[in-house]
Each structure stands twice: as C-alpha cells, then as structure tokens.
Amino acid sequence: xxxxxxxxxxxxxxxxxxxxxxxxxxxxxxxxxxxxxxxxxxxxxxxxxxxxxxxxxxxxxxxxxxxxxxxxxxxxxxxxxxxxxxxxxxxxxxxxxxxxxxxxxxxxxxxxxxxxxxxxxxxxxxxxxxxxxxxxxxxxxxxxxxxxxxxxxxxxxxxxxxxxxxxxxxxxxxxxxxxxxxxxxxxxxxxxxxxxxxxxxxxxxxxxxxxxxxxxxxxxxxxxxxxxxxxxxxxxxxxxxxxxxxxxxxxxxxxxxxxxxxxxxxxxxxxxxxxxxxxxxxxxxxxxxxxxxxxxxxxxxxxxxxxxxxxxxxxxxxxxxxxxxxxxxxxxxxxxxxxx
Numbered sequence: 452x453x454x455x456x457x458x459x460x461x462x463x464x465x466x467x468x469x470x471x472x473x474x475x476x477x478x479x480x481x482x483x484x485x486x487x488x489x490x491x492x493x494x495x496x497x498x499x500x501x502x503x504x505x506x507x508x509x510x511x512x513x514x515x516x517x518x519x520x521x522x523x524x525x526x527x528x529x530x531x532x533x534x535x536x537x538x539x540x541x542x543x544x545x546x547x548x549x550x551x552x553x554x555x556x557x558x559x560x561x562x563x564x565x566x567x568x569x570x571x572x573x574x575x576x577x578x579x580x581x582x583x584x585x586x587x588x589x590x591x592x593x594x595x596x597x598x599x600x601x602x603x604x605x606x607x608x609x610x611x612x613x614x615x616x617x618x619x620x621x622x623x624x625x626x627x628x629x630x631x632x633x634x635x636x637x638x639x640x641x642x643x644x645x646x647x648x649x650x651x652x653x654x655x656x657x658x659x660x661x662x663x664x665x666x667x668x669x670x671x672x673x674x675x676x677x678x679x680x681x682x683x684x685x686x687x688x689x690x691x692x693x694x695x696x697x698x699x700x701x702x703x704x705x706x707x708x709x710x711x712x713x714x715x716x717x718x719x720x721x722x723x724x725x726x727x728x729x730x731x732x733x734x735x736x737x738x739x740x741x742x743x744x745x746x747x748x749x750x751x752x753x754x755x756x757x758x759x760x761x762x763x764x765x766x767x768x769x770x771x772x773x774x775x776x777x778x779x780x781x782x783x784x785x786x787x788x789x790x791x
Contacts, residue, residue: 468494469494469495469497470492470493470494470495471492471493471494471495471579471580471581472490472491472492472493472579472580472767472768473490473491473492473493473533473575473578473579473580474488474489474490474533474534474535474578474579474767474770474788475488475489475490475491475493475531475532475533475534475578475579476488476489476519476520476525476530476531476532476534477489477530477531478530479520479521479522479525479527479530480520480521481521481522484517484520484521484778485520485771485774485775485778487520488520488534488770488771488774489531490768490770490771493531493533493575493579495580495581496575496581496582496583497583499583501559501560501585501586501587502560502583502584502585502586503542503543503583503584503585503586503589504542504543504581504582504583505538505540505541505542505548505550505581505582505583505584505589506540506541506542506580506581506790507538507539507540507577507578507579507580507581507582507790508538508539508540508541508598508602508789508790509538509539509540509597509598509599509601509602509764509787509788509789509790510535510537510538510539510577510578510602510767510787510788510790511537511538511602511603511606511607511785511786511787511788512535512773512774512777512785512786512787512788513536513537513606513607513635514634514635514712514714514777515536515569515571515606516534516535516536516571516578516774516777517774517777517778519532519534519571519572520534524568524569524572525571525572529572529573532571532575532576533571533575533576533577533578533579533582534571534576534578535570535571535576535577535578535579535582535788536552536569536570536571536576536577536605536606537550537552537577537602537603537604537605537606538550538577538582538602538605539592539596539598539599539601539602540582540598540790542589546591547591547592547594547598548589548590548591548592549589549590549591549592549601549602549604549605549745549749550570550577550582550584550588550589550590550605551588551589551590551605551742551745552569552570552577552584552588552605552606552739553567553568553569553570553588553739553740553741553742554567554568554569554570554573554574554584554585554588555567555568555573557587557742559585559586559587559588560584560585560586560587560588561585569606569739570584578767578770578788579767580790587742588742590742590745590746590749592749593749593750593752593753595752595753596749596752596753596758598789599761599764599787599789600752600758600759600761601749602787603635603759603761603784603785603787604745604748604749604752604759605745606635606739607634607635607636607638607639607785608635608639608643608748608759609739609740609744609745609748610636610639610711610737610738610739610740611636611637611639611640611643611687612639612643612740612744612747612748612751613737613739613740613741613744614636614640614687614709614711614737615627615640615643615644615647615649615685615687615709616647617737617740617744618707618709618735618737619684619685619687619707619709619735620685620707621644621647621649621684621685623647623648623649624648624649624650625649625650625684625685626649626650626651626652626681626683626684626685627640627644627649627650627651627652627683627684627685627686627687628651628652628653628654628679628683628685628686628687628698628701629641629644629651629652629653629654629664629669629686629687630653630654630675630686630687630688630689630690630694630697630698631654631655631675631689631690631694631714632653632654632655632660632661632663632664632669632672632783633655633657633660633663633664633780633782633783633784634689634714635784635785636687636689636711636712637653637687637689638667638760638783638784638785639759639760640687641653641664641667641668641669642667642668642757642758642759642760643751643757644668645667645668645669645757646668646751646755646756646757650670651668651669651670652669652670652671652672652673652679652680652683653665653669653671653672653673654672654673654674654675654676654677654694654697655672655674655675656674656675659783660783661673661674663783667760675693675694675697676694676697679701682701682702682703682706683701683702683703683706684702684703684706684707685702685706685707685708685709686698686699686701686702686706686707686708686709687709688708688709688710688711688712689710689711689712689713689714690712690713690714690715691710691712691713691714691715691716691717691719692713692715692716692717692718692719692720693715693716694715695719695721695722695723696719696720696721696723699723699726699727699732700723700726702730702732704730704731704732705730705731705732705733706730706732706733707732707733707734707735708732708733708734708735709735709736709737710734710735710736710737711736711737711738759784759785760783760784760785761784761785761786761787762776762782762783762784762785762786763776763782763786763787764786764787764788764789765786765787765788765789766788766789767788767789767790769788770788773786773788
C-alpha cells in the first residue's frame with residue numbers, strides 16, 4: 452500500500468470526503484463469491500459518541516468473510532460492506548489494541564435491544580486503514596504478541612478457546628479429537644489443547660496437514676474417518692456432514708461433541724441419534740466467544756508462549772490472493788493482511 456492513512460477526495464462539486472483504502476463486498480454471489488470482492492476507496496469512519504476509531508496494523512481472514520460474499524449474514528441493503536472481523540492496531544490515544552468483533556450483545560455503544568452480530572453483518576469491517584467499533588469492544592494488546600499474532604485471535608482462536616474450555620469443559624489430561632486439521636478453528640484447538648495439557652488427536656484428508664498437526668502437538672494425526680486408538684472425552688467439530696458420524700462414534704460414553712461450523716454441509720447422512728441417546732452424549736453448539744473469554748485467551752497466549760499459526764502475511768492490497776487461498780482450502784492456519 453503506497454499511502455499512509457485516510458486522505459481527502461473532492462468529486463466535482465461535492466463536498467470533500469475523507470476516504471481510505473479498503474477491501475469490501477460490492478455485491479453478493481452465492482456460487483462465485485470472489486466476483487463480489489473489490490479493493491479501492493471507501494469512506495473513512497466518522498467519529499461518534501461511545502465509539503473508537505482504530506488504525507489497523509493487521510487483520511486476519513476468516514471463512515465468515517467468504518460467507519459474507521455469499522450473502523450469509525450480510526443483506527444486500529448493507530452493501531457495499533468493508534469485510535473483516537479481526538484486527539489489531541492503534542487507537543486514537545496511541546495504545547496498541549485488539550478488537551472484540553461481536554457487536555451488540557452487551558448494549559455498549561449500540562442500542563440496548565440490538566441483537567448480537569459479528570462486526571460486518573451490520574457495521575463496516577477491519578480490512579481497511581481504519582475501523583470504528585464501540586469503545587467497549589477495544590482491549591489492550593499484550594506486549595508479548597505482535598500485531599499479526601493478535602489479529603488472529605478474536606474469531607477463530609476465540610471460537611476454539613470457548614469450544615474447549617467453556618463448552619467442552621475439558622481439563623488437563625483429558626482427550627480431544629479435532630476434526631479437519633488445517634482450518635483456523637481446528638488449528639487453534641490443537642495448539643491451545645496442547646498448551647493446556649490435553650491429549651489431542653487430529654484428522655485431515657491431507658498428509659501434509661496431518662504432519663503439521665503433529666508438529667503443533669497432536670499425539671496422533673489420522674486420515675479423516677480413521678478409527679482412533681481410544682475414545683475421547685470431547686470432539687471439536689467444524690467440518691459438519693462429512694465428519695459428523697465419525698465424531699459421534701469417537702466419543703466415550705457421556706462425552707461431549709462441540710460444533711461451531713459445518714463447512715462440508717449441515718445435513719449428515721447418518722445423524723447417529725441412537726448412539727447419542729444410548730451413550731448419553733452431549734451435543735453443544737458454540738459461536739464465537741465473550742469479551743471476557745478474549746481477555747483470558749490473550750493472557751493465556753502471553754503467559755504460555757502459545758502463538759497463532761500464521762499461514763501467510765500479505766499487504767492489504769493483495770487481499771484477493773489471500774481470499775483465493777482460503778477458498779481453495781490450501782492454507783494451514785491464519786492468513787493475515789497488514790495495513791500501511
């Protein structure tokens with residue numbers, strides 16, 4: 452990026468408008484989402500009471516951004532919408548900060564009756580030189596974490612943290628199966644599980660991703676659907692239909708399956724209902740995490756030395772390359788975009 456912050460543009464006789472470089476959705480295409488991805492000028496955020504403007508130093512991609520381009524959670528009347536949920540940067544007072552990207556659950560900075568949403572479902576996102584969020588959503592960045600590392604945490608890593616420690620309720624020494632090693636949430640779950648003293652098993656169709664899972668701390672990495680050497684206390688499920696039956700069959704009696712996504716579809720051919728009730732298994736849905744959990748996650752990473760796995764760092768004006776890589780499923784870990 453050749454510029455260093457929002458600048459002013461006059462168009463004809465119109466008033467001067469403060470604009471900035473951004474990566475945004477210009478239209479919805481359910482079948483070819485990247486056709487709606489645009490890079491260029493967008494209005495810079497304007498000051499508003501109870502909100503803070505943050506200069507973005509790093510922002511990370513999530514599958515949520517692809518789903519937005521498909522129109523999932525993003526209505527046509529909200530377009531054009533700057534994409535991006537996660538970011539780390541510098542606030543107006545020069546403080547290094549991380550953003551919590553769930554807006555509306557607390558009433559802070561927005562209407563008290565506003566339903567919970569992820570940032571870019573209602574408000575302009577983080578793939579830009581600046582972003583505005585409710586001040587309540589701004590957290591201090593630990594000095595131990597780089598901007599790139601911190602930008603990976605608020606969605607995928609927070610989701611994995613909540614799945615493991617809040618909804619699965621696992622403790623050191625417990626065993627966990629993580630399906631689909633390589634995706635952002637799955638990768639985070641392996642690294643966090645290892646750091647917390649869990650016995651982590653992982654699956655992937657890709658041999659290279661299985662090898663990476665072992666390097667991250669999995670005790671064993673198997674092909675998708677392969678029988679585990681033992682039944683586990685919990686399963687971290689983000690793949691959905693393709694792995695659902697295997698996930699249920701891998702649990703010990705009374706075990707917990709936590710699901711936060713269904714990238715392969717949400718209608719498994721075998722729901723395994725008999726096994727679920729006979730073995731008294733628990734199925735728990737999980738979405739994102741709270742501000743308090745993000746604070747705990749930041750402290751956990753700072754204290755233990757565990758760091759997000761970063762697949763690639765790109766300048767924001769090469770965002771399309773990052774989207775293409777994420778859509779292809781080639782990445783292992785997070786793709787990060789850096790600001791000016």
